[in-house]
Amino acid sequence: MKKLYLYPLWLRVWHWTNATLYILLILTGISMHYSGSDNPFIPFKTARLIHNTAGILLVFMYLDFLINNLFTWNGKYYLPQFKGLPNRLYLQTRYYLFGIFKGEPHPFNPDEKSKFNPLQQVTYIFVMFVFMPVLIISGLFLLFPEYAPDKFLGIGGLLPMAILHTVVAYFLTLFTIAHIYLGTTGHTPASNFKSMIGGYHIITHEDHSKKEKD
Amino acid sequence: MRIKHKLLFLFMFLLFSEIPVIIAADHEVSNGFCLRCHGMKTLSYRDSTTNAIVSLFVDSTKFNHSNHADLNCTDCHTEEGFLQYPHSPSVKEENLYCTQCHEASEFKKFNFRQREKEFKKSVHHLKFGDKFSCFSCHDPHEFKTTFSEAIPKKMVAEDNIICLSCHDAPLQLSKLTNEPYHDLITAHQWLPKAQLHWKSVRCIECHTPATGDVYSHEILPAEKALKNCETCHTKNSILFSKLYRFRSKESRQKTGFFKTIVYNSPYVVGMTRDPFIDRLSILIFLLMLAGILAHGIGRWLATRRKLR
Numbered sequence: 001m002k003k004l005y006l007y008p009l010w011l012r013v014w015h016w017t018n019a020t021l022y023i024l025l026i027l028t029g030i031s032m033h034y035s036g037s038d039n040p041f042i043p044f045k046t047a048r049l050i051h052n053t054a055g056i057l058l059v060f061m062y063l064d065f066l067i068n069n070l071f072t073w074n075g076k077y078y079l080p081q082f083k084g085l086p087n088r089l090y091l092q093t094r095y096y097l098f099g100i101f102k103g104e105p106h107p108f109n110p111d112e113k114s115k116f117n118p119l120q121q122v123t124y125i126f127v128m129f130v131f132m133p134v135l136i137i138s139g140l141f142l143l144f145p146e147y148a149p150d151k152f153l154g155i156g157g158l159l160p161m162a163i164l165h166t167v168v169a170y171f172l173t174l175f176t177i178a179h180i181y182l183g184t185t186g187h188t189p190a191s192n193f194k195s196m197i198g199g200y201h202i203i204t205h206e207d208h209s210k211k212e213k214d
Numbered sequence: 215m216r217i218k219h220k221l222l223f224l225f226m227f228l229l230f231s232e233i234p235v236i237i238a239a240d241h242e243v244s245n246g247f248c249l250r251c252h253g254m255k256t257l258s259y260r261d262s263t264t265n266a267i268v269s270l271f272v273d274s275t276k277f278n279h280s281n282h283a284d285l286n287c288t289d290c291h292t293e294e295g296f297l298q299y300p301h302s303p304s305v306k307e308e309n310l311y312c313t314q315c316h317e318a319s320e321f322k323k324f325n326f327r328q329r330e331k332e333f334k335k336s337v338h339h340l341k342f343g344d345k346f347s348c349f350s351c352h353d354p355h356e357f358k359t360t361f362s363e364a365i366p367k368k369m370v371a372e373d374n375i376i377c378l379s380c381h382d383a384p385l386q387l388s389k390l391t392n393e394p395y396h397d398l399i400t401a402h403q404w405l406p407k408a409q410l411h412w413k414s415v416r417c418i419e420c421h422t423p424a425t426g427d428v429y430s431h432e433i434l435p436a437e438k439a440l441k442n443c444e445t446c447h448t449k450n451s452i453l454f455s456k457l458y459r460f461r462s463k464e465s466r467q468k469t470g471f472f473k474t475i476v477y478n479s480p481y482v483v484g485m486t487r488d489p490f491i492d493r494l495s496i497l498i499f500l501l502m503l504a505g506i507l508a509h510g511i512g513r514w515l516a517t518r519r520k521l522r
Contacts, residue, residue, distance in 0.1 A: 036448035100516075145407070
C-alpha cells in the first residue's frame with residue numbers, strides 16, 4: 001500500500017472552511033428565499049447576519065484559493081487537458097452509470113500529474129472560474145447595493161444581481177450535494193473523506209494492477 | 215379756504231387713519247389678488263405669544279400644481295376679516311379642518327372621518343394635542359396626492375420628506391417639544407441598510423399598524439413600530455397591501471418573476487419570487503436526491519452481491 005501526498009495542509013484547511021461556509025450559506029440562503037413569519041426556518045435577522053458574515057469569509061477563501069493555486073504546484077491540476085477529453089469524459093460517466101455497479105476499477109486514478117478525473121476537471125473549472133466569480137460579484141453587489149449598476153441588460157436596480165446570485169447559488173448547491181455523494185465513491189465510502197483530512201491518497205492494489213496493465 | 219382746509223384734513227385723516235380698505239364688496243376676490251402680498255416670500259409676522267416668526271407666504275407655483283389648485287383662496291378662508299386690508303385680527307381665530315370640506319361624497323374613498331379617528335390615536339395627537347393638526351404635515355397650499363403617480367420610488371421620496379421635515383430637523387422639532395432629539399440613524403441602528411430602506415419604502419410602512427387601513431394615519435410611537443423583518447420580507451409581504459398597492463394597474467395585475475422583470479418592479483428579498491420557478495427548482499432538487507439514493511442503493515446491493 002502506497003501513500004501519495006496530494007492534499008497539502010493549506011488546501012485541506014481551505015477545503016473544509018469552504019465546506020462549512022457553503023453549508024451555512026446554503027441553509028441561510030434557502031431560509032431567506034422562503035422567509036415568512038408563519039414558518040421561520042431561521043429568523044430572517046439571524047439568517048442575514050450569518051449569510052453576510054459567511055459570504056464575506058467566502059470571498060477571502062476564494063482569494064486564498066486563487067493565490068495558493070497561482071504560487072504552488074497545485075494550480076496545474078486545474079489546467080484543462082483538452083486532448084481526448086470527450087472520450088475520457090465518456091469513460092468516467094460510463095463508470096459512474098454502469099461500471100461502478102459491476103465492481104470495475106476506476107478509469108482514472110489520482111497521481112502526481114493529474115489529481116482530478118475528467119468529470120472533475122471540467123466541473124471544477126466551471127465551478128471555480130465561472131460560477132464562483134459570478135456568485136461573489138453578484139453577492140457583493142447585494143451586500144453593497146449602493147454600488148450596483150442602475151441598469152443591467154435593460155433591467156434596473158438589484159433584480160438582475162439577485163437573479164444571478166440565486167440561480168448560480170442553486171446550481172452550486174446541486175454541485176455541493178453531488179460532490180459530497182461522489183466523495184463516497186472512493187476505495188471505501190469513507191476513504192476520500194479521510195484523504196481530505198489526512199492529506200494522503202492511499203494507492204490500493206487495484207490502482208497498481210491498472211497501472212501495470214497500462 | 216375753510217372748505218379747502220376741511221377737505222385737506224379729511225384727506226389726511228383718511229390717508230393715515232386705520233380705517234380699513236374694503237377689498238371686496240360685491241365681487242369675488244381672485245387668487246391673484248391675494249397673492250399680490252402672499253406671493254412674497256418674505257411676508258411674515260412675529261407671533262406675540264410664541265415669539266416665533268410665522269410665514270404667510272404661499273408658493274403660487276406649488277399651489278397651482280396642488281390638489282387644491284382649482285379652489286379660490288376665499289373658498290376656505292371665509293372669515294369676513296379677510297375681505298378687508300389690513301385683515302381684521304379676528305382672522306387669527308380662523309380654525310380650518312380638512313373634514314370641513316372633505317365630508318363630501320366625492321372624497322368618500324379616502325374616508326376622512328376614519329382618518330380623523332386614526333389621527334386621534336396617533337402619537338402626534340396623543341403627545342401634542344391641538345398643537346398638532348392635519349396642516350402640521352399636509353400643507354393645504356401644496357398638498358398633492360402622490361399615489362396617483364403610482365411610481366413607488368417617487369411616492370416614497372415625496373411621502374418621506376413630510377416626516378423628515380421635522381424628524382430630520384432638530385430645530386423644527388424643538389418648536390414642538392423639549393424632549394431630547396434622537397437622530398434617525400441611531401434610532402434605526404437595528405435596521406440593516408437603513409438609508410436604503412428609507413429610499414425604497416415609506417416611513418409609514420412600519421410606523422402605522424400592519425393590519426391598518428392602507429391610508430392609516432395612526433402613526434405609531436417608535437417602540438410600537440414594526441420591527442419584524444418577515445413582515446415585508448415574505449411572499450405575503452405587507453408591502454403589497456401598503457406601498458405596492460399604488461403601483462400602476464398593469465404591474466399590480468402581473469405578479470410573478472418574469473413579469474416583475476418586465477414591469478421593472480423593485481426587488482425585495484423573500485418577496486420577489488415566482489411560484490413556478492420555485493416548484494421547478496424543488497422538483498429538480500428532489501429528482502437529484504432520488505437519483506443519488508437509487509445510485510447509492512445500487513452500489514450497496516452490488517457490493518453485497520460481490521461479497522457473497
